[in-house]
Amino acid sequence: MISTEVFKNFSYGVYIVGSKENDRSVGCIANSIMQVTSQNPTIAISINNDNYTNMCIEKTKMFSISILHEKTNQEIIGTFGFSTSKDNNKWEKFEHLQVENLPVLKDSIGYVICKVVDKMQTKTHTVFLGEVIEADMLLNNQEPMTYAYYHNVIKGKSPKNAPTYIEEKESNDKYVCDICGYVYDGDIPFEDLPDDYICPVCGVGKEHFKLRKDND
Ligand SMILES: Cc1cc2nc3c(=O)[nH]c(=O)nc-3n(C[C@H](O)[C@H](O)[C@H](O)COP(=O)(O)O)c2cc1C
Known part of the structure; x- marks a missing residue:
């Protein structure tokens, strides 16, 4: 038997x-990143x-990693984690640098630039192995965002493409953001929220929330 419940105890960053x-x-956005060697x-x-x-x-055989912090603007996670670069210039909305010709978020703890040296294919994901060619700190005064913080404090969701995606079952009627899947669970009834209420995860307006019935 495979109980995916236990996977929730792995620690990640965002x-x-x-x-x-x-x-x-x-x-x-990716959470599935790890340092494999130090030398x-x-x-x-x-x-x-x-x-x-x-x-x-x-x-390109190249990628950059920007390390997000706990106060990262949620619109960044909404844009990079819930829409595709295919028809969207995600970076143009956010201040960034070009390091080794790769984009790095200015408002991040630091960055790592890698050259792909190997890869491994699963049915759904590619594991790229990258040799670090440059890395530096940008902000020293912020806490790195952990995946647990994203879920427990921000109450963010994972889209289907995240390796850690788990289908969630909610038991009550809920208003759900149709962009990022955030489920509103505030004390004020959703209908009574001000018109300028925005999704705390992806930043879209109230009109994007749809009522999900228990039996939907
Ligand atoms: C918190 C979070 C973690 C994610 N982790 C991963 C990940 O590790 N690997 C991955 O392939 N996608 C992950 N995703 C999903 C991608 O960010 C998402 O599918 C994105 O829209 C893909 O954009 P693209 O088509 O521009 O590459 C994650 C999303 C979120 C919000």
């Missing part, structure tokens, strides 16, 4: 993985085969 398509910067530092990332970013890493 990052933007960036890459390039010709001159255009692309990227997506000749090497990093492994797991990226869904359907993600546009995957194809760009495959082509």
Whole structure:
């Protein structure tokens, strides 16, 4: 038997993985990132085969990692984690640097730039192994965002492409954001929220919330 419940005890961070398509910067949110070695530092990332970013890493053999912090603007996670770079210039909305010709978020704890040296294919994801060619700190005064913080404090969700996605079952009628899947669970009834209420995860307006009936 495989109880996926136990997987919830793995610890992760929350990052933007960036890459390039010709001159255009692309990227997506990823939590599945780990340091594999410290000498000749090497990093492994797991990226869904359907993600546009995957194809760009495959082509350029390069990727960047921006380390997000607890106060990261939620619109960043909404944009990079719940929409595709295919038809969206995600980076142009947020201040960023170009390091080794790869995009890095200015408002991040630091960055790592990698050159792909190997890869491994699963049915749904590619694990890219990247040799670090540059890395530096940007902010010293922020706490790195952990995946647990994202779930427990921000109450953020994971889309289907995240390796850690688990289908959730809610038991009551709830208002659900149709962009990122955030489920409103505040004390004020959803209907009574002000018109300028925005989704705390992806930043879209109230009109994007749909009532999900218990038996939907
Ligand atoms: C918190 C969070 C963690 C995620 N982790 C991963 C991950 O580790 N690997 C992955 O392939 N996608 C992950 N995703 C999903 C991608 O960010 C998402 O599918 C994105 O829209 C892909 O964008 P792209 O098509 O521009 O590459 C995650 C999303 C969120 C919100």
